[in-house]
Amino acid sequence: MTVSEFEPWNDPEAKPLIHFQNVTKRFGDFTAIDDLTIDIYEKEFYALLGPSGCGKTTLMRMLAGFETPTEGTIQLAGQDIVGVPPNKRATNMMFQSYALFPHLSIWENIAFGLRREGMAKDKINDRVEEMLRLTRMEKFARRKPHQVSGGQRQRVALARSLAKAPKLLLLDEPLGALDKKLRQDTQFELMDIQEKTGTTFVIVTHDQEEAMTVASRVAVMDHGQIKQVATPAHIYEAPNSVYVADFIGEVNIIDGTASPNGEDTYAVKWCDNHAPLNAASPLPFSEGQKCHLAIRPEKVSISADKPEGAANMVQGKVHDIAYLGNISTYYVELPTGAIIKAQTANTRRIARRSFTWEDTVWLSWTATAGVLLAE
Amino acid sequence: MMRRFLLIATPYFWLLALFLVPFAIVFKISLSDAAIARPPYMPQFDWAEGIRAFISQLDFENFVFLTEDDLYWKAYLSSLKIALISTVLTLLVGFPMAYGMARAPTEWRPTLMMLIILPFWTSFLIRVYAWMGILSNEGYLNSVLMWLGVINEPLVILNTNIAVYIGIVYTYLPFMILPIYSTLERLDGSLNEAAEDLGCSRFSAFWLVTVPLSRPGIAAGSFLVFIPALGEFVIPSLLGGSGTLMIGKVLWEEFFSNRDWPVASAVAIILLLILVIPIVLFQRNQQKQQEAEQ
Numbered sequence: 103m104t105v106s107e108f109e110p111w112n113d114p115e116a117k118p119l120i121h122f123q124n125v126t127k128r129f130g131d132f133t134a135i136d137d138l139t140i141d142i143y144e145k146e147f148y149a150l151l152g153p154s155g156c157g158k159t160t161l162m163r164m165l166a167g168f169e170t171p172t173e174g175t176i177q178l179a180g181q182d183i184v185g186v187p188p189n190k191r192a193t194n195m196m197f198q199s200y201a202l203f204p205h206l207s208i209w210e211n212i213a214f215g216l217r218r219e220g221m222a223k224d225k226i227n228d229r230v231e232e233m234l235r236l237t238r239m240e241k242f243a244r245r246k247p248h249q250v251s252g253g254q255r256q257r258v259a260l261a262r263s264l265a266k267a268p269k270l271l272l273l274d275e276p277l278g279a280l281d282k283k284l285r286q287d288t289q290f291e292l293m294d295i296q297e298k299t300g301t302t303f304v305i306v307t308h309d310q311e312e313a314m315t316v317a318s319r320v321a322v323m324d325h326g327q328i329k330q331v332a333t334p335a336h337i338y339e340a341p342n343s344v345y346v347a348d349f350i351g352e353v354n355i356i357d358g359t360a361s362p363n364g365e366d367t368y369a370v371k372w373c374d375n376h377a378p379l380n381a382a383s384p385l386p387f388s389e390g391q392k393c394h395l396a397i398r399p400e401k402v403s404i405s406a407d408k409p410e411g412a413a414n415m416v417q418g419k420v421h422d423i424a425y426l427g428n429i430s431t432y433y434v435e436l437p438t439g440a441i442i443k444a445q446t447a448n449t450r451r452i453a454r455r456s457f458t459w460e461d462t463v464w465l466s467w468t469a470t471a472g473v474l475l476a477e
Numbered sequence: 478m479m480r481r482f483l484l485i486a487t488p489y490f491w492l493l494a495l496f497l498v499p500f501a502i503v504f505k506i507s508l509s510d511a512a513i514a515r516p517p518y519m520p521q522f523d524w525a526e527g528i529r530a531f532i533s534q535l536d537f538e539n540f541v542f543l544t545e546d547d548l549y550w551k552a553y554l555s556s557l558k559i560a561l562i563s564t565v566l567t568l569l570v571g572f573p574m575a576y577g578m579a580r581a582p583t584e585w586r587p588t589l590m591m592l593i594i595l596p597f598w599t600s601f602l603i604r605v606y607a608w609m610g611i612l613s614n615e616g617y618l619n620s621v622l623m624w625l626g627v628i629n630e631p632l633v634i635l636n637t638n639i640a641v642y643i644g645i646v647y648t649y650l651p652f653m654i655l656p657i658y659s660t661l662e663r664l665d666g667s668l669n670e671a672a673e674d675l676g677c678s679r680f681s682a683f684w685l686v687t688v689p690l691s692r693p694g695i696a697a698g699s700f701l702v703f704i705p706a707l708g709e710f711v712i713p714s715l716l717g718g719s720g721t722l723m724i725g726k727v728l729w730e731e732f733f734s735n736r737d738w739p740v741a742s743a744v745a746i747i748l749l750l751i752l753v754i755p756i757v758l759f760q761r762n763q764q765k766q767q768e769a770e771q
Contacts, residue, residue: 166674188670189673193674201668203671215675
């Protein structure tokens, strides 16, 4: 069996399900969404990621119909949906607070949308039973929302929003209220349900780990603008700006000036007393252009002895160690005063660690380990 | 231990002194006979005759009398009707006001709340007298309507049941608004959005979500209006006419005009028994609400 890659965004023939064209949304003087254009394809699991106040929730509420854009158009399956009220849209939303109706049983909550459609009674029964099975809530159908746990409420909210088989399901911080362990389990459950139902999911989250786990593509937002849209791996390995690199995971940023020293390679001058660093970049930089070298801590090696033949190496002192059990992050202070983070897996017993606080260590990384960024 | 006992005993003592003892006295009077004396009933308890002789003189004559004269049960029924209709009217006026308050911007709400409570700063009696000035044939309402040319003859409102309804709705409106407002204010706005998202129009979202969820507030407000309105005396005697029959008024007349304390007491006892039903229902409603919140 061959697994074909799911990448409709690379297919010029593919028609997007959702198309935002130059959408701007202002609340008084405040610009929540700033001239934004994005495409979301069918069956995608699209994550909107950003700090609070970045406009991700506004974007989602415009999709649901609770807000109308000040400028621009939004298309759903080729049709302009600006001005269509929420109850006339083929989208459903799972609310952050779940918004389950407290006076109705779980069964009635799930049937709520179907009843409004005027669906036949036996069909409603079948559909509700199907949703209860999908979310493994059959046993709790007669209970009221306040009689089940937080994780179960979350599943009811999901079942209710999926019951009408929407073209697009919007999830507003769906796992925010769950504890970490339950959140991780639920992430996989969400992906599973998304795959089973074939519904397009748009999820809003401020948790980058969650976005990376569930999404086919992640859109990083800041101040009402999309900074980068890419697959989780691409966004982690090849961020297009310091903002994105810093927002996703941990990163060391070294500021300097670039000068070309080979094909697609550059010498980065970062400090007067040190040799320039070597970095490869597919993006062209001109001589003397300001640049930022972004390196993930796990791509920096740490050793007690001077490494042989490394493209980049610097010496420093262990300033701090964050022991996380499976890995340790070493905060190494360079003679310039800058701190570089290096991460290693704790493959040895902690007692046999070869360096500790205040030890002098060498940090090294390859020319391709980092990403050279212009902004 | 002593302190805890005192703490728990206080409300019971309060109840005993201010409710049970007066109730026992009124009950005893209702079993007595009217007399031209001071106090105007007998028997009086006399140590010399003993308790047995005292009790033997008590009877249920007055309660039997209440069933014989149709004035009384008509007055009870009429009171129930007036209380019920004015509760519904108060709800119809109060709900939109409470809804508007709960939807108002947060910074306005304390002001709106103040405006609801403000009338309490003036004496209730003065406010009812003010309504007499508004509603009378030469009153402000008729003057304005005639000046506008809406009517040629003054409307007769004062001294009719309409004036009584206006008075009760006006007086008890805050008791309806405040409990409804407090339930509406706590409602999560995303519930209505969720209903709309699932295919409801604005109105059906209101009808299917907001109204059922504000039921505890509606129930509390309705009881708070219905219970005092049933025994209301001041409003019907000032705004109502000779045709307005309410048990509070009958009670007053029995007590002060006829000076028949035993019959008046019997009327009061029956009124209390009628009121026990809504009071128990009200308590149960409050209890249910508290349980739901836990």
